Amino acid sequence: MKDILPQIETWRSAGHRVAVATVVKVEGSAPRPVGASMAVTDSGELTGSVSGGCVETNVFEEAQEVLRTGEPRLLRYGITDEMAWDVGLACGGTIEVFVEPVAE
Amino acid sequence: MTDAIALHERYLRAVQERTPVATVTVIRGDGVGAKLVVLADEVQGTLGDAATDREATDRARALLDEGRSTSVMIGEREVYIESTPSPPTLLIIGAVHAGQALCMFAKAMGFDVIVVDAREKLATRERFPQADQIIVAWPDEAMAQLEVRPNWFIAILTHDPKFDEPAISSALQTPARYIGAIGSRKTSADRRQRLRDLGISDEDLERVRGPIGLDIGAASPEEMAISILGEIIAMRNGRGGGALTHASGSIRGQQG
Incomplete structure (x- = not known):
């Protein structure tokens, strides 16, 4: 989260609510390592990344739900996608992404 | 100030002061989203009980020394530990x-x-x-x-x-x-x-x-x-x- 912290703080000080999504587990080959993170605001802005662009749009939607409900979520993306969404990783690995509201 | 804000502010201050800091977050099990902020000589927050906090603190400090982030099981909970060592x-x-x-x-x-x-x-x-x-x-x-x-x-x-x-x-x-x-x-x-x-x-x-x-x-x-x-x-x-x-x-x- 450190890399995107300056942007998160800029958003927070402007009064936006922010959710952060972090890669917490990687199995096999994945575009970004554990610790990679992205943040989104309640106004629809986005910074950082958790993959090479493969799952960001879905994480973005999930993050909006996290902001709406205030409940964190653990997401799993892989080639054998356990979720109903039509998103996954091109490189064949599996990642878990934890999405939580920042400082709420 | 809520606990979550106080924890975030503590983490933020450590990063700004370039002090090594780790965060521990429950990602599976009881209390998903609960957090600890762990420094070399200070711990803030709780994951739910003192024994879990103690074990998590030890794991977090060891990972911080290695500069590594990972998810681990602590008792029945899975936690994600993020290390933020002082910058190169x-x-x-x-x-x-x-x-x-x-x-x-x-x-x-x-x-x-x-x-x-x-x-x-x-x-x-x-x-x-x-x-x-x-x-x-x-x-x-x-x-x-x-x-x-x-x-x-x-x-x-x-x-x-x-x-x-x-x-x-x-x-x-x-x-x-x-x-x-x-x-x-x-x-x-x-x-x-x-x-x-x-x-x-x-x-x-x-x-x-x-x-x-x-x-x-x-x-x-x-x-x-x-x-x-x-x-x-x-x-x-x-x-x-x-x-x-x-x-x-x-x-x-x-x-x-």
Whole structure:
């Protein structure tokens, strides 16, 4: 989260609510390592990344739900996608992404 | 102020003060989202009970020492531990044109950057707007003021024996992870001989990368900056720096 912290703080000080999504587990080959993170605001802005662009749009939607409900979520993306969404990783690995509201 | 805000503020302050800090977050099991902020001598927050907090604190401090982030099981809970060690520092000796590009790219990569040059017309805030610190002093004087640590990287770009040699001699007194010095093959060989004549051992001279940088044919200041940062990344990961298409094994390194 450190890399995107300056942007998160800029958003927070402007009064936006922010959710952060972090890669917490990687199995096999994945575009970004554990610790990679992205943040989104309640106004629809986005910074950082958790993959090479493969799952960001879905994480973005999930993050909006996290902001709406205030409940964190653990997401799993892989080639054998356990979720109903039509998103996954091109490189064949599996990642878990934890999405939580920042400082709420 | 809620607990979550207080924890976030504590984490934020540690990062701003460049103090090593770890966060522990429950991702599966009871209390998903609960957090600990762990520093060397301080713990804030709770994951639910004291025993879990104690074990998580120990794991977090061990991971922080390694600079590694990972998810682990603690009892019935799965937690994600994120390490934020103090940032690596790039010390640029020589506030020259290539140094400006190097400063900019290194900042983008998350390095703290310190620029040193005795020439006050070169070592200016206008030329190095992103530098964390600019020191107008001779290299050996500046080095005496700085506490160089093992996650420091030193790029000597002065290209002038009267600056280079004290810079290299004093850099060799430190535990810096990387010491590189700009110059052609001839300059580098001549410099090596002069340093040997000053009594510096071959073993010490082995630590100095010169000509500095990876062999990518860099010519412009920006290309030279990329070549130097490429060498620094390769060294952090224990790699040689060739093309991936001619290599096998993992693409990604474990950064040290």
